[in-house]
Amino acid sequence: MQPKRRVANKTGAWMTAEALLWFPQVRSTVPLVSTNAAGTLPELDLGAATAFGGQDAFGGDLQAGFRLDGGVMLSEDFGMGGRFWMLGEAEDSYSASGDGTTGSIGIPFFDSDLVADQENSILVAYSDGTGGGDTDxxxxxxxxxxxxxxxAEGYGRLRLLGGKGYRSDFIGGFSHFGIEESLTLAATATQTEIGAGQGDVYTFNDDITAENEFFGGQIGFLTTVGRGAWTLTALTKVHLGNMDQTWTSNGSRGRTGFADQAGGIFANNAEQSIEQSNFSFAPEANIKLAYKLRPHVSFSVGYSFIMWDDVLLVGDNLNRNINSGYLVLDGAGAVDPAERPTFEGLETDSLFVHGVDLGCVIQF
Structure with missing residues (x-):
């Protein structure tokens, strides 16, 4: 009998769907809202508490998402696949209103007026309880x-080692990441003090966005060890490429009887856009334990970690040194350029995300 010839290697495909329970790194910013007792100005040097913003103010909470990974083995030694993951929007917010009788509310800043450099605050809600003195x-x-x-990724996998119950592949391909942080602030304050300016309404608006887009390559290793119905998988790789960054900000200030002015509290222009690009790298690690319930279906639990070394964030680029003359709006609307808050350039920092993955793996 003539032996049968194999004209093609055995091929296969895989599809993985996972729920992501990840925790982004905590992020800091300047104090954005301060509160104090009734009758006391909401200034930080007068014992005011930071109600929103400050050190380690944002992040650190659970952020849910999903990850899809699928591909096909073109031979026993080589395969191609793609992966996409996304986290839901993480949101931190603060909202308050009042007339100052139960407590004062303000936006704290460091007054860079040449006469007196000191802590100050924009009054949102304040009453001195006397009807005179400081403005209510x-x-x-x-x-x-x-x-x-x-x-989003596209990759190839090439077997380096293999044997009964284990396999190790070299991973190489293309990587793209998107990271976007935004900050919006809207405040309205009406002067209730009897006298000049009573009834005047002040408005402040800031809208700031920091966008990061990574484009580059990836190299790493995927190792799988199986025994019975259990499979342990370890993925380690590094992404290398360019991080394109864009800072966009716009804002305005208004007061009854005067034209609205370009520039908010931290957004120092009506509209500002700055772009830069830096070489960046992002190490990634994932370990996963799967149990096969059916011949082609497994359920898994794992842990993932990704860190980007160069990320543009809003909080790292806010300047709270503001000349009070810029905020007063008591003239014809013109602002001395020396009073406008300065923007000192784009600062970047590292950012990581990590957490638990729960998934279903289908192989056929």
């Missing part, structure tokens, strides 16, 4: 910080 205000403030991120 009633108003409201809304602040929101968001973070979104996703990743």
């Amino acid at each position: 205000f009633q108003g409201n403030i809304n602040v929101e910080s968001t973070l979104e991120m996703y990743g």
Whole structure:
């Protein structure tokens, strides 16, 4: 009998769907809202508490998402696949209103006026309880910080080692990540003090976005060890490429009887856009334990970690040194350029995300 010839190697395909329970790194910013007792100005040097913003103010909470990974083995030694993951929007927000009788609310800043460099605050809600002296205000403030991120990859896998119950592949391919953080602030304050300016309404608006887009390659290793119905998989790789970054900000200030002015509190222009590009790298690790329930279906639990070394974030680029003359709006609307808050360039920092993965693996 003539032996049968194999004209093609055995091929196969895989598809993995996972729920991501990840935790982004905590992020800091300047103090954005301060509160104090009734009758006391909401200034940080007067014992005011930071109600929103500050050190380690955002992030660190669970952020849910999903990850899809699929591909096909073109031979026993080589396969091609793709992966996409996305986290839901992480949101931190603060909203408050009042007339100052139960507590004062403000936006703290360091007054860089040449006469007196000291802590100061924009009054949103304040009452001195006497009807005289410091100006009384009633108003409201809304602040929101968001973070979104996703990743998309195309890769090839080439077997380096293999044997009964184990296999190790070399991974190489293309990577793309998107990371976007935004900050919006809207405050309205009405002067209630009897006298000049009573009834005047002040408005402040800031809208700032920091966008990061990574384009590059990836190299790494995928190792799988199986015994019975159990399979342990370890993926380690590094992404290398360019991080394109864009800072966009716009804002305005207004007061009854005067034209609205370009520039908010931290957004120092009506509209500003700055772009830069830096070489960046991002190490990634994932370990996963799967149990085969059916011949082609397994359920898995794992842990993932990704860190980007160069990320543009809003909080790293806010300048709270503001000349009070810029905020007063008591003239014809012109602003001395020396009073406008300065933007000192784009600063970047590292950012990581990590957490648990729960998934279903289908192989056929």
